[in-house]
Amino acid sequence: MGLKSRVVACNQAGAERLLFEQIAACDSCERLVDFRATFESPDTRQAHVDGYWAKPVPGFGDASARLLVIGLAPGAHGANRTGRPFTGDYAGKVLYGALYRHGFSNRSESTRPNDGLKLKDVYITNAVKCVPPANRPNGSEKRACLDWLRKEMTQLHRIRVVLAMGRDAFEAYLCLLKANDVIETAGRYRFAHGGTYRFDGESRILVASYHFSRYNVYTGRLTEQMVEALFLTVNRLLADSGRNRGP
Numbered sequence: 153m154g155l156k157s158r159v160v161a162c163n164q165a166g167a168e169r170l171l172f173e174q175i176a177a178c179d180s181c182e183r184l185v186d187f188r189a190t191f192e193s194p195d196t197r198q199a200h201v202d203g204y205w206a207k208p209v210p211g212f213g214d215a216s217a218r219l220l221v222i223g224l225a226p227g228a229h230g231a232n233r234t235g236r237p238f239t240g241d242y243a244g245k246v247l248y249g250a251l252y253r254h255g256f257s258n259r260s261e262s263t264r265p266n267d268g269l270k271l272k273d274v275y276i277t278n279a280v281k282c283v284p285p286a287n288r289p290n291g292s293e294k295r296a297c298l299d300w301l302r303k304e305m306t307q308l309h310r311i312r313v314v315l316a317m318g319r320d321a322f323e324a325y326l327c328l329l330k331a332n333d334v335i336e337t338a339g340r341y342r343f344a345h346g347g348t349y350r351f352d353g354e355s356r357i358l359v360a361s362y363h364f365s366r367y368n369v370y371t372g373r374l375t376e377q378m379v380e381a382l383f384l385t386v387n388r389l390l391a392d393s394g395r396n397r398g399p
C-alpha cells in the first residue's frame with residue numbers, strides 16, 4: 153500500500169471511529185435515554201455478570217461492504233447488553249448463522265464483542281440505535297435517529313444491496329431515499345418479505361425481510377427455508393451488481 157492510500161485508509165478509520173463515538177454519546181431522545189439507564193441498575197448487573205452497554209449501539213462490520221443489513225433497534229438483552237448489533241440474542245443467532253453459511257463471516261455465532269468475529273462484505277446496523285421499551289420506538293425517535301443511519305451510509309461507499317429486516321427498517325431506508333430525492337413518496341412501496349425494490353437513479357437494491365425475531369421464527373412466520381432463500385437472493389443480486397460494474 154502506497155503512502156497516499158495509507159493516509160486515506162487512516163482517515164477513513166478515523167472518520168469511522170469518530171462516528172462511532174458520536175453515536176454512542178447521543179442523548180437526543182429523552183424517553184430512550186431514561187430507558188437505557190434502567191439497564192445500568194445494580195439489579196440488572198447482578199442478573200447478567202458482564203453488565204450492560206446501555207448506550208446507543210453503532211453499526212458494525214466491513215467498511216467496504218456491498219451488503220448493508222438494517223434491523224429495527226438493539227435487543228434489550230442482546231445488542232443493548234453487548235454493544236454490538238445483533239450480538240447475544242436470538243435474532244442474532246439466526247442472522248449470524250445465515251451470514252456464515254453464505255460466506256459473509258468467519259464465525260457462525262456472535263455472542264460478545266472481541267469474540268473474533270470478522271464480517272466480510274457486510275455491515276450491520278439498526279434504524280434506531282437505542283433500545284426502545286417493548287421494542288417500539290415512537291415516530292419522533294425514528295426520525296431523530298435517521299440522521300445517524302444516513303451518516304453511516306455516507307461512509308459505506310460500496311453498498312449494492314440493502315437488506316431491511318422488518319417493516320420499520322424498510323420504512324427508514326425509504327425515508328432516506330425520499331430525503332435524497334430518489335423517490336417522491338415512501339408510501340408507494342409495499343413491504344413484502346423477499347421483495348426486491350429498484351429505484352431510478354439509485355444503484356442500491358432494497359430487499360425486504362421479516363425481522364429474524366424469536367417471535368417470527370417460533371410462530372412460523374419466518375422459516376429456515378425463507379432465510380436461506382433470502383440470502384440466495386442477496387448473493388445473486390450482489391453477483392449481478394458485480395457483473396454490471398464491468399471488468
Ligand code: SF4
Nearest residue numbers: 178180181208282297
Ligand atoms: S435513538 Fe438515536 S437519536 Fe435517539 S438517543 Fe438513541 S442514538 Fe440518539
